[in-house]
Amino acid sequence: MTTAQRVNVALRKVPSWVVYLIGAVIPFYYLYLALTGAMGVEPVNSLERALGELAMQALVVVLAVTPLRKLTGVSLIMHRRALGLLAFFYVACHLLVWGVLDVQDPARMWSDIVKRPYITIGMVGFVLLLPVAATSNNFSVRRMGPMRWRRLHMLTYVICVSGAVHYVMVQKVWEIEPLIYLALVLALLAYRIPTLRREFAA
Template identity: 45%
Template sequence: MMEAVANTMNMTLRRLPPWAVYPLGALPALWIVWLTLTGGIGVDPVAGIEQRLGYDAMYFLIGGLAISPLRRLTGINLIRYRRQIGLVAFAYVVLHMLSWFTLDMGLWWRQALGDLYKRPYLLFGISALVLLVPLAVTSNNASVRRLGPRWRRLHWLVYPAVLLGVVHYLWQFKVIPQSGWFWFGLTLALLGLRLWWGARRRMTAWRPRSKA
């Protein structure tokens, strides 16, 4: 049953080109613009914009992390969209940081530094952004060819980046809601699966071959 569903979905997805991820990924941002213009963003528009951009960034980051486990566990193959999903996630991380620095801090560096001191969880978010920058810069075919095997090793930075982003999200709450624990648990599960599969693959590669 699952195999039939996966085959149907994969056949349907083949009709969707990878570039289509970009306009689809822009829909949450357009929704934020609409809410802002219509007064539906909340009583504190600055906080509402900043938070929604952060949530969207986290959703796309975790979604990108789930692509390989989803294929291995269900057969649904979204690998051809992974690079585009990662770039959309990076764009939302950048917009989230810019909304904090421009709308919240008013472009004042001294005020921003003071906010970092008062809210140290911001450092986790900034650290995640720093780790994602080289991944976004090298998310092109030319970089894959130029870096060779080093490209895959470089893109392992996505794992600590996602974990830092989720910790940044959780730390801002005085009492972590159930949804926060869900995203944290899902992130740990996805990272654990990747580590487990990687360890099994290395053990298989190192296993000595029996002599004939």
Template identity: 55%
Template sequence: MTLTDRLNGAARRVPTWILYLLLFLPAPYYVWQGMTGALGVEPVRTLEHLLGEMALQLLIAGLCITPLRRHLGVNLLRFRRAIGLMAFFYVTLHLLVWLVLDVQIAAQIWADILKRPYITIGMAGFGLLIPLALTSNNWAVRRLGPRWRQLHKLTYGAVLLGGVHYLMLSKGFQLEPLLYLAAILGLLSLRLRFGRLFGRFVRA
């Protein structure tokens, strides 16, 4: 039995609810840190950052699933819905912290969305995720048929906008957002024709 077979066998034995639970746990931990003063002198901004970064990490993890199966034979497709929904959960928390704890003033919220490009891009990415979250269920898959796959290609745009949003809000030169954006572009490139050639090279 190959390592890939062992990984696939282990993945089949893991219930998806465990993944939901594990991915949920950072949220109350971050909130607890904020309430106990462990997030520094700007706990709200730090909480925003942690939740947004977690969302971006999960979106990138979701992008990894198809290339892993297509090029390396590792099948984690059964976890893609959980990863996607939890990414939406963290994006929503990120947005709520910004709305409720940071800005607070409704007029200022709309002004920021319209005048600050990085917020405009972030909101556009969030908007693309909404129909994906609403249709991440078996009923929608059956109802939409082949259109469901086409709709869920919005994920590519959402994660790309998320990466650009992170890069734009960073002050000065920071390597981390560049690495995130590079990972996103690399994973999206694997969906082009040369992605198959890359997969054959890796398996060789």
């Protein structure tokens, strides 16, 4: 048995509820750090950034599931739905901290969404993520049909690019980490282009 096969056997033994549980705990751990002063003198900003980074990491992992399987033989397919829904949860938490703890004013939130391009792009990504998350279940696959369902979930590519661009633009100065995430997303998307062409040609 190869190393990839052994890893896959181990991954299949992990129940999905364990992935959901561990993943769901992370934002609350970050909140605990913010409340106890472990996130510095600006805990709200630090919490908002930490959740945004967590969401970006989860989105990259989701985007990397198929390339990882093809290139290494290691498959996260059995946990891709959980990872995708956790990514949505992290984005929602990031947005919640921004709106409730940071801005604290619906009128100002709307103004920022309209006037600040990086917030506009981030919000577009979140809105596109809503139907993807809402249809991440077997019932939706059966009702929509596999082809329509797959095409809807190709919005994940646009969502990941939007998230990475938002992450780059939100920085006041150029930072290497957001650029790395953007490069990873673009590289993973480029890898998937042949598959996308075949899908839409069908």
